[in-house]
Amino acid sequence: MSAVFDAVMLLLLIAxxxxxxxxxxxxxxxxxxxxxxxxLCLVWQHRGAPDVAITExxxxxxxxxxxxxxxxxxxxxxxxx
Amino acid sequence: xxxxxxxxxxxxxxxxxxxxxxxxxxxDPDGPIHxxxxxxxxxxxxxETGVRNLVTAVLLVxxxxxxxxxxxxxxxxxxxxxxxxxxxRRPPPARGESTAAPRRGSDDAVPVSPVxxxxxxxxxxxxxxxxxxxxxxxxxxxxxxxxxAAIIGAMMIALGLVFxxxxxxxxxxxxxxxxxxxxxxxxxxxxxxxGWRLTGAFLGFPADEAAHALREAMVVVxxxxxxxxxxxxxxxxxxxxxxxx
Numbered sequence: 429m430s431a432v433f434d435a436v437m438l439l440l441l442i443a444x445x446x447x448x449x450x451x452x453x454x455x456x457x458x459x460x461x462x463x464x465x466x467x468l469c470l471v472w473q474h475r476g477a478p479d480v481a482i483t484e485x486x487x488x489x490x491x492x493x494x495x496x497x498x499x500x501x502x503x504x505x506x507x508x509x
Numbered sequence: 510x511x512x513x514x515x516x517x518x519x520x521x522x523x524x525x526x527x528x529x530x531x532x533x534x535x536x537d538p539d540g541p542i543h544x545x546x547x548x549x550x551x552x553x554x555x556x557e558t559g560v561r562n563l564v565t566a567v568l569l570v571x572x573x574x575x576x577x578x579x580x581x582x583x584x585x586x587x588x589x590x591x592x593x594x595x596x597x598r599r600p601p602p603a604r605g606e607s608t609a610a611p612r613r614g615s616d617d618a619v620p621v622s623p624v625x626x627x628x629x630x631x632x633x634x635x636x637x638x639x640x641x642x643x644x645x646x647x648x649x650x651x652x653x654x655x656x657x658a659a660i661i662g663a664m665m666i667a668l669g670l671v672f673x674x675x676x677x678x679x680x681x682x683x684x685x686x687x688x689x690x691x692x693x694x695x696x697x698x699x700x701x702x703x704g705w706r707l708t709g710a711f712l713g714f715p716a717d718e719a720a721h722a723l724r725e726a727m728v729v730v731x732x733x734x735x736x737x738x739x740x741x742x743x744x745x746x747x748x749x750x751x752x753x754x
Binding site: 478479482483486487490491494495498499502 | 564643651652653655656659660662663666667670743746747750751
């Protein structure tokens with residue numbers, strides 16, 4: 429069970445990371461990146477590191493998403509081709 | 510160019526896979542991380558530091574220098590953002606725009622959904638209590654200064670998003686802002702010199718049994734300073750980016 433959970437989470441991590449890197453719409457990239465942080469938070473918790481999990485949830489999924497969105501609002505929404 | 514990038518990626522990936530393959534198995538009791546200083550921390554950490562959460566003990570007492578510079582790095586990040594001209598420039602209000610008009614959200618174009626407004630208002634006190642609990646219990650249970658800072662900072666940003674930046678700016682007292690931003694590095698420097706005076710080592714902690722209360726007080730000061738300073742820095746990062754340009 430534990431190994432299955434880890435495998436699913438790691439596959440999700442890879443999938444979200446690739447999606448972030450490939451996304452042209454930066455808002456979509458930021459939202460996917462928040463999902464990446466959330467999955468990573470679950471992995472930390474599962475590996476017995478609740479300290480890191482709390483920080484990952486608050487900073488990774490919360491604060492950086494807001495900061496990225498504010499930056500996008502001040503610059504451009506799409507990546508230049 | 511594309512072939513070069515592909516080759517580069519493959520070479521780096523192969524190097525990393527080879528490196529990872531050479532690591533001892535996860536959780537191996539004979540692995541180097543469990544036989545050197547780690548073993549000593551686990552055996553005598555609680556007795557030596559009086560901090561029952563070993564993560565906090567290592568972070569603040571055994572590896573204080575790393576944490577000191579970590580706090581300095583966060584502070585430097587804020588300084589870098591504030592140094593950006595677009596982050597601090599405040600254009601004069603446009604003609605005809607009433608500055609007294611109540612404004613919700615950071616962007617006037619999109620009003621905040623009542624659901625989001627209600628949920629953030631409802632959750633904010635609970636988030637604050639959770640952050641304080643994680644700070645207060647930080648040397649016993651998982652949590653501590655950095656976690657607390659992240660949670661309080663995220664709460665302030667959520668409040669700033671729904672109430673608007675004028676409201677959020679009031680969460681940090683204006684006069685003390687500069688000091689609060691630098692609270693982490695300042696507290697570390699002060700504790701470092703206190704430790705120097707007591708033990709002869711920069712950032713040293715008195716190890717004898719009699720100094721238990723003093724050692725605990727030093728750890729608590731550092732924890733609170735990291736939490737408050739970190740939260741203010743996160744909130745200031747948000748304010749700086751949220752400011753109209």
